[in-house]
Amino acid sequence: MEDRPLDLSVLKTFSPLDGLKAENLHALARKTQILELGAGRVLFKQGDTDKRTFYLVAGKVELRADDKLIGTVRAGSPEARAALAPGLPRKFTARAAIDLEYIVIDSDLLDVLITWDQTGQYEVAELRGDGLDVTGDWMTTLLQTKAFHRIPPANIQAIFMRMQRINYRTRDVVIKQGTEGDYFYVVVSGKCVVTRETPLNKEGIKLAELGPGDSFGEEALIAEAKRNATVTMATDGTLMRLGKADFQTLLNEPLLQWVDYDAARAIIAKAVNGSTCDCPANFRISGSTRRSISPYISSG
Numbered sequence: 001m002e003d004r005p006l007d008l009s010v011l012k013t014f015s016p017l018d019g020l021k022a023e024n025l026h027a028l029a030r031k032t033q034i035l036e037l038g039a040g041r042v043l044f045k046q047g048d049t050d051k052r053t054f055y056l057v058a059g060k061v062e063l064r065a066d067d068k069l070i071g072t073v074r075a076g077s078p079e080a081r082a083a084l085a086p087g088l089p090r091k092f093t094a095r096a097a098i099d100l101e102y103i104v105i106d107s108d109l110l111d112v113l114i115t116w117d118q119t120g121q122y123e124v125a126e127l128r129g130d131g132l133d134v135t136g137d138w139m140t141t142l143l144q145t146k147a148f149h150r151i152p153p154a155n156i157q158a159i160f161m162r163m164q165r166i167n168y169r170t171r172d173v174v175i176k177q178g179t180e181g182d183y184f185y186v187v188v189s190g191k192c193v194v195t196r197e198t199p200l201n202k203e204g205i206k207l208a209e210l211g212p213g214d215s216f217g218e219e220a221l222i223a224e225a226k227r228n229a230t231v232t233m234a235t236d237g238t239l240m241r242l243g244k245a246d247f248q249t250l251l252n253e254p255l256l257q258w259v260d261y262d263a264a265r266a267i268i269a270k271a272v273n274g275s276t277c278d279c280p281a282n283f284r285i286s287g288s289t290r291r292s293i294s295p296y297i298s299s300g
Helices: 021-032 107-119 126-130 137-143 154-160 220-223 244-255 261-273 287-292 293-300
Strands: 033-037 042-043 052-058 060-067 068-074 093-096 100-108 166-167 173-175 181-189 191-197 201-210 230-233 237-243 257-259 283-285
Touching: 021 107, 021 181, 033 257, 060 283, 100 107, 107 137, 107 230, 137 181, 154 244, 173 237, 181 244, 201 220, 237 244
Parallel strands: 257 283
Antiparallel strands: 033 100, 042 093, 052 100, 060 068, 060 093, 166 237, 173 230, 181 237, 191 201, 191 230
């Protein structure tokens, strides 16, 4: 059985999806499909902690706890308007009583969309600009990245409001290897090619191709370093860019994980000894701690 595209009217039958603004609902619909599950198969298990939200479109689900039947949910009933057993860890195992259809949405993405929808003063359409023939897919794709799940909704709102829209032509160079970092970019439409020049290849080695929803340029901003690659437009397209100061304040700072003196020394000791470090991927050491351990930093 194949998955089917989702009709917008299906989302409107569920709560709180029925309260989303039209553009945000359309963006969610484009990323969601109707899935099928045969009778007797398990949708999710008691104790599961994966951040996914399930809605029942057709059929009937049994909810069980410790192998005991607690209740059933039938599609179209008042109970089916809400997500199936939404709390984590799951209190129930959900099993298909008959063949069923359902949709599943990333819970972090849904939380961001709902909060943003309720607190924002604009819709996705306002960011697209007059005459720009693109969809909101780039925004939905960006919001699905794990980094954006850890950013406060108010910051996300400010990020999109402060982004600048820039149109490019084929072969335009967006960023050049070796230059200072000044902007963080997101592809709205078109394609970009990422290349890196080496001593043996001045033309540049192709590293990647980027499309709508992909982002680039953050490494130089985070590391306060020069660009380590060149990004060139492979087609005509549109990019959104966020200035360095706004990037640091709105996007990078919420992702930083600060460590104290003892944790910092442990991290450095592991690095010096060549051991595997289980430290946070994006950590920073406070000023006073950095001064106290500076001999260890320089010796590493």
